[in-house]
Amino acid sequence: MIRVMHNHAVTTDLLTDANELRQQIDRVVASTPVIDVHTHIFPPEFGGICLFGIDDLLNYHYLIAETFRSTRISYAGFWKMSKTERADLIWKTLFVENTPLSEAARGIVSVLDAFGLDARAPSLKEARAFFKSRNLPDHLDRVLEIARVSDIVMTNDPFHKAEANAWKNGGHSDARFHASLRLDTLLNDWPAAARTLAHMGLPVNAGFGGNTASELRRFLDNWISIMQPLYFAVSLAEDFKFPNDDARDRLIREVVLPTAREHGLVLTLMVGVRRGVNPALRAAGDGVGKADVTALERLCSENPDVRFLATFLSRENQHELCVAARKFNNLMPFGCWWFLNNPSIVSEITRERLELLGPSFIPQHSDARVLEQLIYKWRHSGELIANALCESYERLLKSGRAVTRNEITRDVSRMFSGNFREWVGLKSSAARIKAVS
Numbered sequence: 001m002i003r004v005m006h007n008h009a010v011t012t013d014l015l016t017d018a019n020e021l022r023q024q025i026d027r028v029v030a031s032t033p034v035i036d037v038h039t040h041i042f043p044p045e046f047g048g049i050c051l052f053g054i055d056d057l058l059n060y061h062y063l064i065a066e067t068f069r070s071t072r073i074s075y076a077g078f079w080k081m082s083k084t085e086r087a088d089l090i091w092k093t094l095f096v097e098n099t100p101l102s103e104a105a106r107g108i109v110s111v112l113d114a115f116g117l118d119a120r121a122p123s124l125k126e127a128r129a130f131f132k133s134r135n136l137p138d139h140l141d142r143v144l145e146i147a148r149v150s151d152i153v154m155t156n157d158p159f160h161k162a163e164a165n166a167w168k169n170g171g172h173s174d175a176r177f178h179a180s181l182r183l184d185t186l187l188n189d190w191p192a193a194a195r196t197l198a199h200m201g202l203p204v205n206a207g208f209g210g211n212t213a214s215e216l217r218r219f220l221d222n223w224i225s226i227m228q229p230l231y232f233a234v235s236l237a238e239d240f241k242f243p244n245d246d247a248r249d250r251l252i253r254e255v256v257l258p259t260a261r262e263h264g265l266v267l268t269l270m271v272g273v274r275r276g277v278n279p280a281l282r283a284a285g286d287g288v289g290k291a292d293v294t295a296l297e298r299l300c301s302e303n304p305d306v307r308f309l310a311t312f313l314s315r316e317n318q319h320e321l322c323v324a325a326r327k328f329n330n331l332m333p334f335g336c337w338w339f340l341n342n343p344s345i346v347s348e349i350t351r352e353r354l355e356l357l358g359p360s361f362i363p364q365h366s367d368a369r370v371l372e373q374l375i376y377k378w379r380h381s382g383e384l385i386a387n388a389l390c391e392s393y394e395r396l397l398k399s400g401r402a403v404t405r406n407e408i409t410r411d412v413s414r415m416f417s418g419n420f421r422e423w424v425g426l427k428s429s430a431a432r433i434k435a436v437s
C-alpha cells in the first residue's frame with residue numbers, strides 16, 4: 001500500500017499490491033449489505049406462503065427437475081407424495097446416491113454448512129429437528145445477517161388469492177420487505193384476467209369496451225396504495241414484441257405505462273421464459289428461449305420518462321442487453337436469472353457488464369423462494385462478483401491507475417444497493433446489518 005499526499009492534502013491509500021487488492025475486494029464484498037431486488041419470499045406474517053426449512057428447500061423446483069434426471073419415478077407418482085416424502089426422495093436421489101454437483105444442489109450443501117449441519121447425512125432427521133427448533137422471526141434475522149441482505153423485494157401478485165387476502169388483512173410490518181406489483185396475469189393472460197376482474201365486479205371486458213382501460217388503472221391504483229410497490233414487473237416469453245398488434249400492447253400503452261408515469265414507478269421486464277415446456281413438471285417445467293432485445297429498445301426509446309429494469313433468461317441475449325443499456329440511460333440491467341445463475345455464466349455476464357457498463361448495473365438478485373436460499377445464492381454470487389471485480393481492478397492497475405479501499409467500497413455499494421435505491425427512489429435503508437470492516 002502506498003500513502004500519497006495530494007496537493008489538496010487528502011491522504012489516499014492506493015492498493016498497488018495485487019494480493020492486498022484481492023484481500024480488500026473480498027473484505028468489501030463480504031461486508032457490504034445487499035438489496036435483493038427480486039425474490040419470491042415473504043415475511044412470516046404472510047403465513048403459509050412464507051417458505052423456510054429443509055422440506056421447502058428440497059422441494060425447490062430447480063431440484064425437482066434435477067431429481068427426475070436421476071430416478072425413474074413417474075410424474076404422477078411424484079406429485080402424489082407429500083412434501084415430506086418428496087423431500088426424502090430428493091435428498092436420497094441427489095445427495096445420498098449421487099454427488100450434489102449442480103449449482104442448486106450445492107446450494108443446499110452451503111445452507112446446511114452455514115448452520116453446522118451434516119451434508120453427508122443419510123437422512124433428513126437432524127436437519128428437520130434443527131429447523132423445527134428455530135423461532136421464525138429470530139431465524140429470519142439470522143438468515144439475513146448471514147446472507148448480508150438488508151432489504152428484500154417480494155413478488156406480489158394481486159390475482160393470487162392467498163396473497164391478496166394477506167394484504168387485505170393488514171399486510172406486514174417488516175420494513176425490510178418491499179413489494180413489487182407483478183402483472184403476469186394481466187399482461188400474459190388477458191382473457192382470464194378480464195374474466196376474473198369482471199367476476200370481482202369490475203366493469204371491464206376482454207374487448208376493451210366501455211371504460212375498461214380506466215377501470216384497470218383504478219384497479220392498479222388501488223393495489224399500489226395497498227402494497228406500496230417499488231416497481232411493476234412482468235415476465236415475458238421469448239417471442240415478446242413491442243410494438244405489437246395484441247391485447248398486451250394496448251394494456252402496456254393504455255394502462256401500465258400511464259400508471260407507472262403517474263406513480264413514478266419503474267417497469268421491470270424479465271424476458272425469455274417459455275412457460276410449460278413440460279407441464280408435467282409443474283413449476284419446474286418452464287424453459288428458455290432467445291428473445292428480441294429490440295422490443296425493449298423500442299419501449300425505452302418511446303418512453304424516455306419511464307425507467308426500466310430488465311433481465312433476459314437466455315445467455316445469448318446478455319451482450320445485446322448491455323449494448324441496449326449503453327444506448328438508453330432509462331434502462332438498468334439486473335441479475336443473472338434462473339438458468340443463468342450458475343458460476344460459469346454469472347462470471348461471464350458480470351465481466352461482460354463491467355466491461356461495457358462500468359458499475360452502472362445491478363449484478364445479481366437471488367430469486368429465492370425459500371428463506372434460507374438467500375444464504376447460498378448470495379454467498380455463491382458474492383465470490384463470483386468479487387472475482388470479476390478483482391480482474392477489472394487488476395487490469396486498471398496494470399494500465400497505471402490503482403484504486404483505494406474507499407473506491408472499492410463506493411463501487412460495490414453502488415452495485416449492491418445504490419443503483420437500485422436510486423432507480424426506484426428507495427430513500428431510507430431498513431438495514432439492520434452493520435457493515436463489518
Ligand code: RAT
Nearest residue numbers: 040155235270337338367369
Ligand atoms: O427463477 C424462478 O424461480 C422462476 O421460477 C420464476 O419465479 C421466475 O423467477 C419469475 O419470477 O417468473
Ligand code: ZN
Nearest residue numbers: 038039040367
Ligand atoms: Zn422470479
